[in-house]
Amino acid sequence: xxxxxxxxxxxxxxxxxxxxxxxxxxxxxxxxxxxxxxxxxxxxxxxxxxxxxxxxxxxxxxxxxxxxxxxxxxxxxxxxxxxxxxxxxxxxxxxxxxxxxxxxxxxxxxxxxxxxxxxxxxxxxxxxxxxxxxxxxxxxxxxxxxxxxxxxxxxxxxxxxxxxxxxxxxxxxxxxxxxxxxxxxxxxxxxxxxxxxxxxxxxxxxxxxxxxxxxxxxxxxxxxxxxxxxxxxxxxxxxxxxxxxxxxxxxxxxxxxxxxxxxxxxxxxxxxxxxxxxxxxxxxxxxxxxxxxxxxxxxxxxxxxxxxxxxxxxxxxxxxxxxxxxxxxxxxxxxxxxxxxxxxxxxxxxxxxxxxxxxxxxxxxxxxxxxxxxxxxxxxxxx
Numbered sequence: 140x141x142x143x144x145x146x147x148x149x150x151x152x153x154x155x156x157x158x159x160x161x162x163x164x165x166x167x168x169x170x171x172x173x174x175x176x177x178x179x180x181x182x183x184x185x186x187x188x189x190x191x192x193x194x195x196x197x198x199x200x201x202x203x204x205x206x207x208x209x210x211x212x213x214x215x216x217x218x219x220x221x222x223x224x225x226x227x228x229x230x231x232x233x234x235x236x237x238x239x240x241x242x243x244x245x246x247x248x249x250x251x252x253x254x255x256x257x258x259x260x261x262x263x264x265x266x267x268x269x270x271x272x273x274x275x276x277x278x279x280x281x282x283x284x285x286x287x288x289x290x291x292x293x294x295x296x297x298x299x300x301x302x303x304x305x306x307x308x309x310x311x312x313x314x315x316x317x318x319x320x321x322x323x324x325x326x327x328x329x330x331x332x333x334x335x336x337x338x339x340x341x342x343x344x345x346x347x348x349x350x351x352x353x354x355x356x357x358x359x360x361x362x363x364x365x366x367x368x369x370x371x372x373x374x375x376x377x378x379x380x381x382x383x384x385x386x387x388x389x390x391x392x393x394x395x396x397x398x399x400x401x402x403x404x405x406x407x408x409x410x411x412x413x414x415x416x417x418x419x420x421x422x423x424x425x426x427x428x429x430x431x432x433x434x435x436x437x438x439x440x441x442x443x444x445x446x447x448x449x450x451x452x453x454x455x456x457x458x459x460x461x462x463x464x465x466x467x468x469x470x471x472x473x474x475x476x477x478x479x480x481x482x483x484x485x486x487x488x489x490x491x492x493x494x495x496x497x498x499x500x501x502x503x504x505x506x507x508x509x510x511x512x513x514x515x516x517x518x519x520x521x522x
Contacts, residue, residue, distance in 0.1 A: 142302035156204070167192050168296055174384075175279040176272050177305035179290035179453075193301045193382040199381065211414045212480065213407075214238040218333060221342065232401055236350035237425055243442030244407050244469065246422040251342075254421050260332040261400045263325030264455050267307055268372040274356040278307070278322055286316040303448045307370040315366075324454040325370070327334065333368060336396050337460045340366075343394060343425065343461075351435060354474045362434075362472070365458040371443060375452030384454065385448035391499050391509050392428035393462025399424065402454035408443040417443075429509045430462055431486045436474040441510075469493065487513045 171192060172179055181190065216234045220227035238245035267275070267289075277290035291300065291305045309321065309512045311333050316325060344359040351357075384404055399405060405416040405424070416424060433443040446454070473489035490513050499509055 175276045179374050183406050189378040189381040195300050219249040232349045235346045239439040243427045243440040248422050259328045261455050264370040266324040286310045305372045309368045311366040339435045340461045351491040365461040367465045369458045373454035376448040379448035384448050387445045389441045389443050390428040392460040393431045396427050396459040397424040399456040404447040
């Protein structure tokens with residue numbers, strides 16, 4: 140078949156095969172979005188090939204790949220005995236400190252949330268995404284100010300490639316939606332699970348504070364306890380080597396509590412190698428966010444992670460972002476003064492939540508740290 144040719148600054152490039160439609164990415168993105176059926180809609184339609192709008196560059200999968208390195212053992216911290224036995228309590232604080240400084244990630248077991256609640260939360264997410272599309276469409280929006288929002292890829296039109304994932308986002312901060320404003324498929328369990336996670340969040344605030352050498356109530360009393368719940372649904376993928384569930388990124392909150400089902404895919408970038416986070420029954424994954432890294436002046440580390448697409452599915456996860464506010468406020472976030480010294484001057488400038496949110500919304504999941512604009516240059520540190 141003949142191919143049309145186009146002149147470029149570096150020579151001649153083939154741009155179209157005869158009888159082959161021209162790839163119009165913008166039109167394809169718009170057509171996909173207008174279905175409001177998400178990635179699940181593509182799978183339900185019986186596709187056997189991943190559409191081009193989801194294709195990732197090949198080096199996305201080969202870069203830093205060393206997935207089964209036996210020298211890495213992902214941290215699991217047993218919270219049994221916390222606050223009861225002084226020696227056990229101190230051991231747990233030490234483990235939290237070590238994991239937060241070296242991994243930025245760890246799993247917790249015996250965290251106080253009943254397994255039946257975890258399982259029902261996963262089932263509730265499945266019920267929402269697997270209900271009739273006409274019922275699901277009522278929640279579809281791309282308005283970031285909505286308290287309840289269903290869509291596929293919140294930066295669909297600005298990212299370089301779409302992710303193989305649909306999401307339901309619920310803001311449960313200071314002014315949460317009313318019960319009747321939540322999807323009936325998961326409203327009751329969502330409220331129960333969120334209440335349980337908030338209790339766990341208070342416990343983790345105390346552990347992080349103690350791990351930093353601060354009073355146990357320091358972080359909880361001094362920073363906004365925002366709460367954003369993101370329910371992700373990753374359908375089985377016919378060509379997982381072509382796309383990705385969630386692109387490489389670091390979370391932008393204080394810390395995240397993640398519930399995931401038995402389908403794996405989560406990987407953490409540790410010592411420049413991708414390490415698999417194995418799904419552990421009854422466990423929750425905890426990770427440090429960018430805001431906590433900023434506040435601890437890099438003592439705790441916010442680590443990049445990603446989710447691979449998978450032949451098996453669906454993968455279901457619920458990420459609870461603690462310290463995330465969807466509505467801007469004027470409170471300053473800066474390195475905690477009690478952690479600073481002449482030998483440890485501030486590495487970041489102060490920022491308001493409004494400035495931070497605006498930066499995050501404009502940035503999206505572009506693979507770059509959200510902290511870069513707030514880094515102080517040497518010589519500009521205010522000690």
